[in-house]
Amino acid sequence: MQVDRNFSYGFSSSRYAGRPKTVRKEAGAATDFAPMRPRQHQINCWMHQLKEIVSVIKTKAYAAQSPTTPLSPFSVERRDPGPTDVQIEILYCGVCHSDIHTARDEWGGTMYPCVPGHEIVGRVSKVGSKVAKFKEGDLAGVGCLVDSCRICESCKAGLEQYCENGFTLTYNSEDKHIGGHTFGGYSKAVVVDQDFVLHVPENLDLKAVAPLLCAGITTYSPLRHWKVGPGKKVGIVGLGGLGHMGVKLAHAMGAHVTLFTTSPGKVEDGKRLGANEVIISKDNAQMAKAANSFDFILDAVSAQHDINAYFNLLKREGTLVQVGAPPLPLPVNVFGLIFKRRNFAGSLIGGIPETQEMLDFCGKHNIVSDIELIPISKVNEAYERMIRSDVKYRFVIDIASLG
Helix, strand or coil, X not given: CEECCCCCCCCCCHHHCCCCCCCEECCXXXXXXXXXXXXXHHHHHHHHHHHHHCCEEEEEEEEECCCCCCCEEEEEEEECCCCCEEEEEEEEEEXXXXXXXXXXXXXXXXXXXXXXXXXXXXXXXXXXXCCCCCCCCCEEEECCEEECCCCCHHHHCCCHHHCCCCCEECCCCECCCCCCECCCCCECEEEEEHHHCEECCCCCCHHHHXXXXXXXXXXXXXXXXXXXXXCCEEEEECCCHHHHHHHHHHHHCCCEEEEEECCHHHHHHHHHHCCCEEEECCCHHHHHHCCCCEEEEEECCXXXXXXXXXXXXXXXXEXXXXXXXXXCCCCCCCHHHHCCCCEEEXXXXXXXXXXXXXXXXXXXXXXXXXXXXXXXXXXXXXXXXXXXCCCCCEEEEEHHHHC
């Protein structure tokens, strides 16, 4: 099934029963409308009709207008909170490598203008009449998801990130409420259904909490799923935005943690963050000495690299989980898996219940990201520095700098 991502033909929410529904077309199937791509004045008409039903609020933001233009000031429309909605005044937003990929359309499918940002921390400024989970003034967070179908098996299990009918991303997804597409946290405010808003521990440094909403849960989820804890020998590959959180979390879970890095200059930092030992992965002797010794390895590297070298470090029936997303497929020598019944898996962020569990765990263990705080005017420079790995270990935008 394919969805035309270039136009919003209608609205799937039950609140707008009787309005045109979004066209989804399979090859050779009939469509609800003819022609397939309506004229612009039809789109404008539908948008005008919807905005008569749902009032909107304007908020300052930063957006990319095309794959090649830098992010610049922009104004976005948010829906006025409905009965189950929470409006959040955004204080901080982390900068994820996914933001760069999406803003520059490196993964394809970006809808412009694009306002990135899915590591959002702020305070509740308004709640709908039926909201029971939050009140005005509460600290709140929003991660990568703002909705899902809520009825499939994955959603019922609290695994909304694997929604079988399609989740709604915080940015660059169809906006079911006011049409168009969703805008992220590089903005002053956001409105989200209470079921996708998270409680933030009061004892943590707010600006350093923001990256937990992506980098934190992306590493926490596989560590928890594969039962990392005392008595387990765990490897973390790469010391970047994801890897440094993997080290901190695995250490707090009680595992024996080994960091793998290509950079000798990161040895001391790795130990400071919680690694019991650091192996320079370019040193063949160090790698050979570690063969057949790991229960679990979390690979957080998004660049091309030899994944097979890490398979050889796993014990029989050990597991390597990939959370970094290299741009090209990684060649896999299956014999490295077959002969020891090893496992190679992937993991995607986390569901809402597990993300809340992660935040509570971080509150209990006083875990936050190592960050560099920047004004939003420096976000384009931050993108270039991230590409060069010139940050320890996550940029966070001070949204007050939007003015």
